[in-house]
Amino acid sequence: MVITISRETGSGGHTIGKLLAEKLGYAFYDKEIVASAAGEMGIDEKLILENGENMSDQDYIDMKSGFIPHCRKPEVPYEEIREAQDRVIMSIADKGNCIIVGRGADFILRGRSDVINVFIHADMEHRVRRVQRHEGVTGQEERIRRELERKDRSRTMYYRYFTEEEWGRAENYTIALDTGVFTKTQCAELIIRALELRAKTKSV
Amino acid sequence: MVITISRETGSGGHTIGKLLAEKLGYAFYDKEIVASAAGEMGIDEKLILENGENMSDQDYIDMKSGFIPHCRKPEVPYEEIREAQDRVIMSIADKGNCIIVGRGADFILRGRSDVINVFIHADMEHRVRRVQRHEGVTGQEERIRRELERKDRSRTMYYRYFTEEEWGRAENYTIALDTGVFTKTQCAELIIRALELRAKTKSV
Numbered sequence: 001m002v003i004t005i006s007r008e009t010g011s012g013g014h015t016i017g018k019l020l021a022e023k024l025g026y027a028f029y030d031k032e033i034v035a036s037a038a039g040e041m042g043i044d045e046k047l048i049l050e051n052g053e054n055m056s057d058q059d060y061i062d063m064k065s066g067f068i069p070h071c072r073k074p075e076v077p078y079e080e081i082r083e084a085q086d087r088v089i090m091s092i093a094d095k096g097n098c099i100i101v102g103r104g105a106d107f108i109l110r111g112r113s114d115v116i117n118v119f120i121h122a123d124m125e126h127r128v129r130r131v132q133r134h135e136g137v138t139g140q141e142e143r144i145r146r147e148l149e150r151k152d153r154s155r156t157m158y159y160r161y162f163t164e165e166e167w168g169r170a171e172n173y174t175i176a177l178d179t180g181v182f183t184k185t186q187c188a189e190l191i192i193r194a195l196e197l198r199a200k201t202k203s204v
Numbered sequence: 205m206v207i208t209i210s211r212e213t214g215s216g217g218h219t220i221g222k223l224l225a226e227k228l229g230y231a232f233y234d235k236e237i238v239a240s241a242a243g244e245m246g247i248d249e250k251l252i253l254e255n256g257e258n259m260s261d262q263d264y265i266d267m268k269s270g271f272i273p274h275c276r277k278p279e280v281p282y283e284e285i286r287e288a289q290d291r292v293i294m295s296i297a298d299k300g301n302c303i304i305v306g307r308g309a310d311f312i313l314r315g316r317s318d319v320i321n322v323f324i325h326a327d328m329e330h331r332v333r334r335v336q337r338h339e340g341v342t343g344q345e346e347r348i349r350r351e352l353e354r355k356d357r358s359r360t361m362y363y364r365y366f367t368e369e370e371w372g373r374a375e376n377y378t379i380a381l382d383t384g385v386f387t388k389t390q391c392a393e394l395i396i397r398a399l400e401l402r403a404k405t406k407s408v
Contacts, residue, residue: 116385119374119380121374123375166370166373168374168375169370169372169374170325170372170374170377170380171212171325171327171372171382173380173382174381175379175380175382175394176323176374176377176379176380177378177379178375178379181378181405182378182398182401186401186404186405189397190379190394193393193394197386197390197393197394198385200390201386201387201390
């Protein structure tokens with residue numbers, strides 16, 4: 001089975017992915033590891049790392065309108081980067097039993113019956129507090145909030161460009177959980193139970 | 205505890221609500237029961253029944269732009285209906301241990317720590333099949349699909365008008381589940397486990 005985890009920045013989705021990998025004995029892939037897998041396949045790691053799930057508003061508008069053929073930085077067609085990343089994600093998924101965090105993997109693997117797609121989110125207050133803890137700072141709420149909003153926005157633009165759908169809609173995920181309510185360990189438990197139940201269900 | 209269930213039509217959310225009520229021994233409220241509770245509070249049942257979670261595109265546009273002060277049918281300000289329904293839902297929630305299906309109850313009860321908000325969805329194919337079974341018909345996929353899309357749309361307009369947010373975004377729910385993947389019994393099991401874990405979590 002493959003578990004994809006999409007997450008709002010600061011919601012703890014990355015940590016939940018690691019917890020799941022440990023508990024299930026699954027391989028764990030985040031952006032660094034996906035980029036490294038790309039490197040092994042002869043694809044430029046840096047391109048994947050920097051352009052694998054983000055897009056600026058201006059690039060989105062200009063590319064959609066045909067004003068520019070590809071994003072401003074780097075000067076490589078986004079579609080090429082995307083196709084390379086698709087190949088990497090599919091090859092990872094084909095190996096089975098793994099967790100893939102981010103990278104629009106839910107969309108790339110859509111329609112496969114061996115995948116469950118997880119979305120992890122939390123309200124802004126919880127996310128800001130998590131970033132404060134992570135950075136070891138107090139205060140600076142306004143800066144952190146703006147940065148989180150910018151990241152959400154750039155993921156939304158990326159997802160919209162490639163899927164023509166809205167990022168974060170419940171209907172695109174097998175299970176979505178709120179880490180403002182559940183702890184990360186509790187989320188891992190619920191996802192593992194969902195995975196077990198999913199394996200039992202015949203008609204999918 | 206209060207469990208609100210928002211659902212795409214045909215996703216089985218109503219049945220899951222009933223299952224949960226049985227398993228947990230909670231009171232169950234769907235639109236008929238909410239309307240009847242409204243009746244007991246001296247509020248017109250029919251208004252609540254017909255206008256408690258739906259709004260046409262045209263009413264949305266005309267009301268937002270100030271072109272008309274309230275929806276076309278009935279000629280009662282939507283806000284009044286809404287406020288009456290809010291009072292009913294809050295009085296139901298105050299009694300505790302209940303399931304409330306639909307009616308935007310997730311939004312009305314937002315911020316309360318004794319509530320978990322559930323969203324139930326499924327892909328269109330599963331929903332069409334469920335409606336076929338429910339109506340005892342074969343074929344007629346196109347009619348059913350159009351009707352489901354119309355209902356989703358009218359819930360979206362209603363939610364947008366009153367909350368200024370998009371209906372069906374994962375971030376508005378404590379847990380969201382796909383009945384195209386899980387059976388209704390499996391969903392009930394996952395929600396009950398979520399409820400138990402929620403009760404354990406202190407910091408909310």
